[in-house]
Amino acid sequence: MHTILKRKLIKSSAALAIGTAIFAFVTPQAFAESTKIVYQTYLDPNNSKDPRSAAQTKMIDAFQSKNPDIKIEVLVDSTGATASRAIKSGSQTPDVIRVTGQGVAEFAATGNLLQLDDLVKKDGIPEDDFLLPLSNARLGGKLFVIPQDFRIPILFYRKSMFEKAGVKPPTTWDEVCAMGAKFGQSDVIPFAVPLGATGGLGGAQALGEFLLSTMLPEQGGQYFTSEGKIAFSKESFIKAAETIKGFYTTCKVTPLRSAQMGFNELHDALRSGGAASAVFGLYRYKTVQSQLGGDDLAWAPAPAYSANDKQTVYSYNIGINKKSADQEAAWTFVKYMVSPEAQALAAEGGEVVSRKSAYSAPYFQSEAGKDQKKWSELVIQRGQTMTYTPIITNYHTILGEAFQRMVLKDGSPADAYDELIKRYDAALAKAQ
Amino acid sequence: MSIPPLQVSTNQGAAHLASDVVDATDNPNRFSWSPFLWFTPAILILFLVTLYPTIFVIWLSFQKTKYYELVGFTGLANYVEVLRSSEFWDTTIISLTYVGGSLAGAIVLGMASALVLNRAGVTGSTLRVFILFPWTLSMSVVGSIWLWLLNPSFGPVPYVIQKLGIDPGLMLGDPGMALPLIIIVTAWWSFPYVMVMATAAMQSIPKELYEAVEIDGGGAFVKFRYVTLTEILPTLGSTALTLSIMYLTLMTLIIVMTGGGPLGSTTTLSFEAFRGTVQAVNIGPTAVVSIVVLIINVALGALYSRLTGRATG
Numbered sequence: 074m075h076t077i078l079k080r081k082l083i084k085s086s087a088a089l090a091i092g093t094a095i096f097a098f099v100t101p102q103a104f105a106e107s108t109k110i111v112y113q114t115y116l117d118p119n120n121s122k123d124p125r126s127a128a129q130t131k132m133i134d135a136f137q138s139k140n141p142d143i144k145i146e147v148l149v150d151s152t153g154a155t156a157s158r159a160i161k162s163g164s165q166t167p168d169v170i171r172v173t174g175q176g177v178a179e180f181a182a183t184g185n186l187l188q189l190d191d192l193v194k195k196d197g198i199p200e201d202d203f204l205l206p207l208s209n210a211r212l213g214g215k216l217f218v219i220p221q222d223f224r225i226p227i228l229f230y231r232k233s234m235f236e237k238a239g240v241k242p243p244t245t246w247d248e249v250c251a252m253g254a255k256f257g258q259s260d261v262i263p264f265a266v267p268l269g270a271t272g273g274l275g276g277a278q279a280l281g282e283f284l285l286s287t288m289l290p291e292q293g294g295q296y297f298t299s300e301g302k303i304a305f306s307k308e309s310f311i312k313a314a315e316t317i318k319g320f321y322t323t324c325k326v327t328p329l330r331s332a333q334m335g336f337n338e339l340h341d342a343l344r345s346g347g348a349a350s351a352v353f354g355l356y357r358y359k360t361v362q363s364q365l366g367g368d369d370l371a372w373a374p375a376p377a378y379s380a381n382d383k384q385t386v387y388s389y390n391i392g393i394n395k396k397s398a399d400q401e402a403a404w405t406f407v408k409y410m411v412s413p414e415a416q417a418l419a420a421e422g423g424e425v426v427s428r429k430s431a432y433s434a435p436y437f438q439s440e441a442g443k444d445q446k447k448w449s450e451l452v453i454q455r456g457q458t459m460t461y462t463p464i465i466t467n468y469h470t471i472l473g474e475a476f477q478r479m480v481l482k483d484g485s486p487a488d489a490y491d492e493l494i495k496r497y498d499a500a501l502a503k504a505q
Numbered sequence: 506m507s508i509p510p511l512q513v514s515t516n517q518g519a520a521h522l523a524s525d526v527v528d529a530t531d532n533p534n535r536f537s538w539s540p541f542l543w544f545t546p547a548i549l550i551l552f553l554v555t556l557y558p559t560i561f562v563i564w565l566s567f568q569k570t571k572y573y574e575l576v577g578f579t580g581l582a583n584y585v586e587v588l589r590s591s592e593f594w595d596t597t598i599i600s601l602t603y604v605g606g607s608l609a610g611a612i613v614l615g616m617a618s619a620l621v622l623n624r625a626g627v628t629g630s631t632l633r634v635f636i637l638f639p640w641t642l643s644m645s646v647v648g649s650i651w652l653w654l655l656n657p658s659f660g661p662v663p664y665v666i667q668k669l670g671i672d673p674g675l676m677l678g679d680p681g682m683a684l685p686l687i688i689i690v691t692a693w694w695s696f697p698y699v700m701v702m703a704t705a706a707m708q709s710i711p712k713e714l715y716e717a718v719e720i721d722g723g724g725a726f727v728k729f730r731y732v733t734l735t736e737i738l739p740t741l742g743s744t745a746l747t748l749s750i751m752y753l754t755l756m757t758l759i760i761v762m763t764g765g766g767p768l769g770s771t772t773t774l775s776f777e778a779f780r781g782t783v784q785a786v787n788i789g790p791t792a793v794v795s796i797v798v799l800i801i802n803v804a805l806g807a808l809y810s811r812l813t814g815r816a817t818g
Contacts, residue, residue, distance in 0.1 A: 154783065161572035182786075183572055262658060269678070270764030271652075275784060330657035333678025335764060338656065347658040467784045470765075477767050481680065504786035 107141070108402040113148045113156045113167035128422030132415045136406060143402045160185045160394065168397035169406055174210070174387035175282070175461045177218055178301065182463040186217040187393040192404050193219070198411070202429050204449055209458040210390065213299040218390035219411045222424040223452045225386040226283045228373045229343050229361065230350035234261060238349070242373035244380035246316050253326030256349070265331045265342055265351040266320055268476050272336025275466035277473025279336045283352040285472065286385040286459055287377065288313035296385070296459040301501055304460075307490055312378075314479060314486030321480050332480055343370075352376070355448050359423050372444070374451055386456040388427060425449050464504050471496045559799070566792035573788070583789040592769070593794070600773040603688060604752040608745055610692025615699020616741075620729070622700070623707050633700070640697035648761030651690045652677070680770040683763050687771050691758060695751075699744055706740035707733060739812060746809040750802050774798050 116126045133145045148167050150156050156170045160180050172180055180186050193216060200207040204223050210216060230242055238256045243249045249264050256263040267279040290296045295304040320327040334342065340357060342348035344364040352375045362370045375384055391410055393403045409415050416431035425448045432449060436442045462468050471493055479489040566583055569576045587593050618636055622629035654662050655676045663673035677683050714732045756776040759765060765772040774794055781791030
């Protein structure tokens with residue numbers, strides 16, 4: 074009797090196990106009918122403190138409710154290193170990536186970014202509905218990415234420190250230089266110029282992004298050719314180098330301790346009040362304000378050789394991995410992410426979104442959207458885009474060291490130029 | 506008397522095993538796959554995790570690449586390029602200075618704290634837990650903390666130095682000071698490891714040895730020189746080698762604190778290998794740098810094995 078019961082129990086258990094296994098095998102197959110798109114982004118959906126993350130989640134949710142057959146899987150990649158490795162190694166995932174304007178040339182050089190011209194044309198995305206026309210995003214006449222938001226360098230400054238020194242926000246480099254005498258001997262850095270290599274993608278990125286990408290190309294000129302060769306002249310380099318060296322030496326507006334600063338130290342100096350001003354990325358403005366800056370932090374358009382000169386902006390873009398297994402679904406997602414509807418949601422996170430038509434959203438009438446609206450106008454009025462080199466991090470390393478040598482070792486601007494050209498040309502030749 | 510079924514079964518199993526043994530004894534030349542089968546998972550994991558990447562890097566060092574795509578075989582060209590470049594030798598000197606300096610700092614601090622706390626009873630045990638704190642911190646956290654401490658604008662360290670009437674200079678921004686400061690931070694982070702290892706070794710020294718020195722009229726220095734140091738030297742040696750291998754491959758602190766600068770003064774071989782992999786289009790020369798690090802580490806590892814007696818069992 075006991076033996077029969079045992080056998081029944083064993084049989085029932087076996088049947089249950091087999092049933093469970095079959096169910097477990099079949100169920101995912103049934104769900105797997107929907108397409109999965111892996112979206113690489115630096116914004117972590119679990120970061121509740123970053124409003125941009127919340128906005129991103131809203132956008133993805135809205136997309137998925139409109140496209141229930143496409144599931145978006147977020148791949149958080151805070152430094153962009155994962156996307157860089159994936160694109161460079163020809164991996165199938167992520168399907169959709171975010172890449173800065175400075176990195177597009179490097180990514181496109183791998184041949185693993187999908188060209189989007191035909192798709193944009195087919196779906197009638199209006200090229201002039203962007204703060205800067207879509208043609209600016211083209212590389213060698215080809216469109217590999219679409220801008221999601223624009224970033225123009227702005228002057229961050231501390232109101233109380235400027236009032237105490239009796240200065241107004243400078244509009245030209247000469248006015249920056251003149252600030253040195255007004256501040257006099259002080260523990261505060263009147264105007265920080267970052268030459269350091271910490272933070273960012275590598276090298277002196279902060280120096281390149283906030284200052285030299287505007288100072289080196291002549292007004293209306295170019296930074297690099299589409300082949301990656303340096304397009305700015307020796308004269309413009311020497312003019313920029315003399316200006317920056319002057320800040321450190323004759324103007325005494327930038328103490329030597331500023332030379333070490335990279336992205337992170339510059340951020341810390343601005344939020345702690347260690348620096349009274351610096352040209353920095355608008356995307357950090359609200360963070361610096363919310364940390365220690367408070368109401369004392371203010372912004373103004375970045376200084377230039379002449380007030381109202383063009384400023385180099387860069388965009389954060391979205392693109393498709395050419396090796397993606399489902400390019401159609403990836404394009405459906407990209408198309409939505411740059412649509413005015415999604416862009417209005419992104420704006421709530423604090424971005425200066427790229428589509429002009431998104432600025433009619435009610436958010437921009439609110440107090441929260443006021444600065445973004447002004448920044449978008451600044452992008453339209455003074456923004457210019459540049460072609461970058463495919464070895465941008467290498468270039469920033471060489472550039473930073475040339476400037477550090479000039480400032481810390483009292484080198485000449487001409488020597489800094491020679492060093493840059495010699496090392497950069499060698500690096501580019503190796504890369505090619 | 507009947508044998509219970511279980512006992513019968515056991516006996517049969519034993520008999521079967523016994524017959525296997527007899528077979529093996531009878532045919533000593535008979536090849537059996539079974540020992541290899543048992544080792545297969547371990548060998549497979551070893552191959553996939555350690556050997557394959559190493560072999561691939563060696564293979565890569567003879568190739569020209571376009572990012573991660575192999576473009577063609579270049580023979581020894583990458584080696585010639587790297588070994589002929591003055592930057593490589595500068596970087597090697599920086600690496601060796603970094604390893605040597607950090608090791609000296611960690612050994613001195615670790616030994617000093619082990620000696621002080623070894624006979625401090627409960628207080629010593631409590632303090633050891635606190636001293637272990639830096640070792641438990643993530644390298645990026647350590648780097649960020651020291652970046653703030655050494656900040657020439659608002660860092661407490663330059664502030665104190667200034668109050669003492671000394672010009673603190675640019676700290677990490679000074680090409681002449683950046684490497685010594687990174688060495689100090691590395692030593693601060695890793696000395697608790699030396700302390701733990703040295704304490705463990707000290708506690709296993711028989712008390713009779715100290716008593717013998719006392720009977721012979723030896724003082725504290727003699728005890729330290731001829732008992733403590735002699736007894737813990739093998740442990741200290743293997744600890745130093747473990748740390749050396751770690752320092753040579755360590756780069757998180759450098760990434761966070763200086764990014765290899767200023768003017769390349771903190772660019773070590775491992776940092777260069779990392780930067781080259783991220784920045785370079787042709788990563789063949791970077792693979793050569795990695796192999797140089799590998800060779801130095803293998804040499805240190807061999808020395809470590811010899812010192813700890815593992816090579817000879």
